[in-house]
């Protein structure tokens with residue numbers, strides 16, 4: 001598994017069934033943009049599956065560093081997909097609601113046409129297309145707004161601001177489904193274990209659609225802090241364009257458990273409130 005120190009990689013590591021043997025890599029032990037290193041690692045270990053949780057995830061940063069975003073999110077993914085295919089291995093990869101332009105205003109399903117608005121979304125879509133073409137045994141899980149107690153997460157930023165009594169400006173006109181990292185990790189493990197023949201694209205998110213503003217207020221309220229510190233702004237005040245509506249739904253009849261948003265926020269905040 002790549003990206004093992006990232007938010008999602010960390011949760012997969014924590015929740016992994018005991019009978020799985022995991023080879024966990026980070027950007028130092030395996031830079032996925034280096035095809036020779038990718039091939040050496042996969043040929044050397046011959047795993048049953050390659051799980052890619054590595055990615056360039058800084059949405060604003062991608063606008064100024066599109067080469068890096070594409071190198072990691074497109075070329076790096078292609079490297080892994082090619083090498084996995086060469087060795088006859090399945091691969092699990094993660095993608096995003098930001099492949100859509102947000103103009104549908106009803107939940108996006110797997111067969112909906114993508115049309116990303118920003119560089120991050122474009123680089124992730126390029127990774128999807130390259131991975132699916134390079135390896136027929138590819139499963140790509142699109143998700144959105146993943147949260148946890150990770151110190152670099154939206155939840156942590158909101159909590160820290162509110163705890164210090166600072167006002168936060170949060171967009172009220174972008175709707176998405178916040179996804180609890182532990183639910184996602186469990187869903188990924190279940191998809192690999194119980195649905196070994198599943199291929200292509202599948203959507204998985206938390207069960208509630210919210211604006212970022214409403215999500216921030218829920219975090220602040222759950223922490224017992226003052227919700228008046230959260231101020232609603234309009235997306236025109238944001239530096240880069242993002243989809244206004246990126247709720248995902250699935251055409252698959254596969255039940256994967258999700259926590260209530262309240263329980264998931266509480267569990268994530270417990271790391272800060274302890």
Ligand SMILES: NC(=O)c1ccc[n+]([C@@H]2O[C@H](COP(=O)([O-])OP(=O)(O)OC[C@H]3O[C@@H](n4cnc5c(N)ncnc54)[C@H](OP(=O)(O)O)[C@@H]3O)[C@@H](O)[C@H]2O)c1
Nearest residue numbers: 003006007008026027031032054055057094095143145146
């Ligand atoms: N977070 C979300 O809301 C969200 C939503 C939809 C989709 N996704 C997708 O889910 C995946 C994981 O997200 P996350 O939230 O776990 O992100 P994250 O916390 O930013 O972790 C990403 C990891 O990628 C690793 N990485 C970066 N460049 C690399 C390279 N060249 N070679 C190898 N590893 C590299 C980093 O490793 P180091 O720590 O070693 O630098 C980092 O740990 C990404 O593909 C993202 O696009 C995330």
